[in-house]
Amino acid sequence: MNSLLHPAEIAKLGDLSLRARAIVDGALAGLHRSPRSGASVDFAEHKIYSPGDEVRHIDWKAYGKFDKYYIKRFEEETELTAYLVVDASASMDYAGSAAAGGRSKLQYAVELAAALGYLLAQQRDRVGLVAFNEAVRAFLPARARRGHLRELCQQLDALRAEGCTDLARALGRVSEVTRQRSLVMLFSDLLNGSEDAIRLLRQLRVRHDVVLFHLLDHDEIELPFEGALQFEGMEEAGVLQVDVASVRPAYRRRVAEFLADCRRRAGEGDVEYQLVNTAYAATDVLLQFLHRRERR
């Protein structure tokens, strides 16, 4: 737990608040506005009574003044339900020489997810965890009770990168356990079997607010190696010996096209897309994300 959340980093995030962009259906009141009117302390507006409305919400003072039945409406402050969906497949184990702190993509994702979980817990939001590879490796229902954060961090800390990727299964599990509108944050490199990840996320976006943290190592973006190397795949058994210089331009073009395609399709599906180069500090990525959320 302590290894994941450095006090200095938490201090940097202390003044920031995470606000959901959309109204999330939740049980707890908090910083996030609920799309439902109901039991709340803040008056929002009046509406003309119509059959079926709660009689107890009739504003009798208004009836005295206007001789009409008005229903008082309130802005409920609800708690947010958020799920951290972490890709723990073997490809996430890659750690390039330029990665911040020499961390693998999985370690980076875990750290970033823990920071976000901590912030949500600070706001008394409910946070859950789904870690997956070709199966769901770890699942923690969304809760806001005390001690839940520690359990979340323990689960994150225990994750090991292995196996292949089956994002559909993980997102299916999220859909099963979330009956309310939730914030789903996916941490993945979208490599190896994640061709239709964006499509699945767009389907999920129908009911939930979806954020994609697309983690890639600097090496995977730039291919900075020199000379002839024998590359071995981390999820598949593919082996390729190649003079890096000869393929670098083509490789960079393909990666750039891939990232542009992901960003475009995510935008079209109203999925918030955040490219994360693991060479940069997680704090910077988190700040950038929170600033963008705050502007919404």
Added chain:
Amino acid sequence: MSLAAPFFAWLVTLAAVPIAIHLWGKPKAQVQRFAAMEFLVASDRQVAPRRRVRELLLMLLRALAIALVALTVAKPFFATTRPLLLGTSGAPESAVVVIDDSLSMNYRIGTSTLFERAQRRALELLESLPEPSEVALAFTSDAARDLPLTTDRARLLQTIRAARASHRVGDTGAAIARAAALLSDAPHAERHIYLLSDLAQHGFAGSKIPSLEAAHAQLVPIDLAGGLHTNRAVTDLRIATVPELGEGAAQISATLQNFSDTSVSDLEVTLRIDGKAVAKGLATLTPHTPIEKRFVHRFDPSASHTVEVELPADALPVDDRRLARIAYRRPIEVLLVSGDPRTIRREDELFFLETALDPEFHVTVENGLERLKDSVQGRDVIFLVNLPAPDAAAGNLLQQFVSGGGGLFLAVGDRTDCDAWNAVLGDLLPQPLATLRTVGMVASARRDGETRISGNGERIDRFDFRHPLLSPFAGAAGEALRQTRVGRFALLRPTPHAHSGTLLRLESGAPLLVEGQQGKGRVLLLTTTVDRDWSDLAIQPGYLPLMQQAVRYLTRTTLAPPTSAVLVGQPQLLLIEESDRVVEVTAPTGTVHPLASPHRFARTDEPGLYRVAAARTGALQDRPKAWFVVNPDPVESDLSPLTASALRSQPHATGGTPLVRQVELAPGLGALLLLVLLAEAMLSNRVGQRLVRKVGQSSR
């Protein structure tokens, strides 16, 4: 190609190393685990074809580089008989540039003739020889154009540039012999004879190439024709009169030859008379087989004509036409007067003489001098044979005839009365008759009672070949008269006449044929018979030409029978009047040659029609009958090259000096190696990457 250091040639096999590495050598690469394999594999699939080509090129360049290094170390050279433009050793040398300037060097290839090529090569050669080389020039067709050894480059360049191909026959062997003589005491040890020629066989048909061993020289033949020998030519042209077709009719026969290896069909042959095309025909020329093309034409008998047979121009146009001159003359009228006619013709005194002169001349026979007054009219020459004493009237008539320009031939015989002849003919006789002398068997001995026969007769011993009448018998042709045996002849008395001369003498020194002059005419006196009675002259091969020449000499007409056109370089006797003192000959190119010696023209350097103008004094007048044509020697038309084996068989090849030169290839291979390495570096992009990196660092 040969190698100066063949030991190192095996290094070429190392060129297989890059190939083996390319095929089997997979370098041990560092293992790198990587997540984004899908992009890497797709990228590799995209660039793989281009990379394979690049790797193949790199492999080839590296193999080539290794091979070039090995070859350069092995010092390759190219052996050639063609000279380098640089001297063999780079040291000063003594050289003779033999330039073939014969007719065949006018052969045109593209825009330049072989001779122009020879000039260019000679100039290049001259420029490349290091100082202080000394160079001489020799020409195959004319030794007079040679230039001795000199270091004066300007003079050499000027001579080469001013030289022109001749139309003469070349003698390469003689030119090389002159070159060897020049080099025999040359100062430099390096001695070369550069032969710039088409190396046609005809150039070596004359003099043999001498051994160059004594001159310590090396012959370097340079073939300028490159084996080309396609040519066709008119090699002969003959004209024969055809009396049966009427006056002036003649048959013109042209010999055409194809010196190439392929047949030529429907080749147009044109006949021109006095420059105007009068007939055309077609001919098919098979390789190396002469064919004859005939035309019949009726000429104007009152004039002289130029006949020309022409083929379409080819690469050597100078031999595509041939010319001839034809001149009709009035027949020479000859009167034969016999003093001893017989009814049996072969026993007649005039049998052999008439046979020798008819039909070359228009011959009329009379017996005795009774009708001389009528017969002498219109005659050019009168033969009086075995006549007894003519009367005074006849004597006067003959005097007038000869003084007026007629020719008189007198021949003695059994019926000749020496004293009466002396008395009547007087000054007409070149020398007075003395008496008859018998020195051998004579046919009439039994008839006239002469019984003393002393010996086998006398042979003709002395000739005056400088005399126009006897000039055809100069040399071996004199044997046609020398075998003559004379059994009886008339002895002559000495005379103070300055205008008489003895043309033939017997072994005893007695005159046999004596010449005299009276007025405008000439007289010949034969001191024996014209038949077989006193000598066997009449059955000797020389009898006919002697009698015909006598007629021509006496009539002051052409002394020599019509001959075919002379060849380029041969002298031409001009058929002009003896009295002409001013003569000019205009060559085909328009050059006018005034003649110092009016009867002989030697500057027949160009083929074509030469026009003669002459006069005794004052303004010149054209003499069409004296015009003549000059043709190229057909020997030069056959351009068949000398074979390599034939060239090697020449004496210079056994002189101990190699014919080949070595062209070092190492410098060229070194340059090529540099280019290959540069290409390899650029292709592997290493140099380029380093350069970019250095530029980037320096800019910071």
